[in-house]
Amino acid sequence: MLVLTRKSNESIIINGNIEIKVIEVEAGKVKLGIKAPKEIDIHRKEVYEEIQEENKKAALGKLDLKGITKYLQK
């Protein structure tokens, strides 16, 4: 992982077209501004990881749907 130190209002450019700027620094928190082409998805890492985990659980789960209709009718 590349580690760089930035102060408030300083930026990093990735791939020539993505900019990450430090907007504000306060104790324990950094506010970041991100400029990127609209086709690039940007999300908090824990959101991504949660969804990855949920997808993996789904893949390991049962696939048998026959029992479901009786619950739907309730």
Add this chain to the structure above:
Amino acid sequence: MRLDTRHFGEIDVNKDGIIDFQDGLLGFEHVKKYVVIKNPDPENPFMWLQAIDQPELAFVIVNPFIITSDYDFNIPDNIIEALEIEKQEDVFVYSIAVLPENIKDMTINLTAPLIINFNSRKGKQVVLDSDRYSLKHKVFVSNEKAG
């Protein structure tokens, strides 16, 4: 083409039915090609998303609007472009379901729906911006809680 699957045994897949998920699904980014298998029971809205290149991989999916009336989001412009969406009728939304041992505890993922354009045969799992919707939305609300 014939596909030997974990759950359905050997099935026949129409090449025109194959959906290309360019980015795969989260956690399964390397698996790109899937087919939607409809439920043989017409009363049962749950279907399957079966991976083509990994026959043991399949997901239970369902149209979330059948399960909940409180679900509303705009498909971002970049997704409309990526999936080459031209008409609303071509777009289908599915949620991935997690089936635990007890089917009554089943949940669906409303945070990251699957958006599929059946016309262009492209799909993507979209992470919604809002944390308004649940990652684990309970499908069956217990009767004690109702009313």
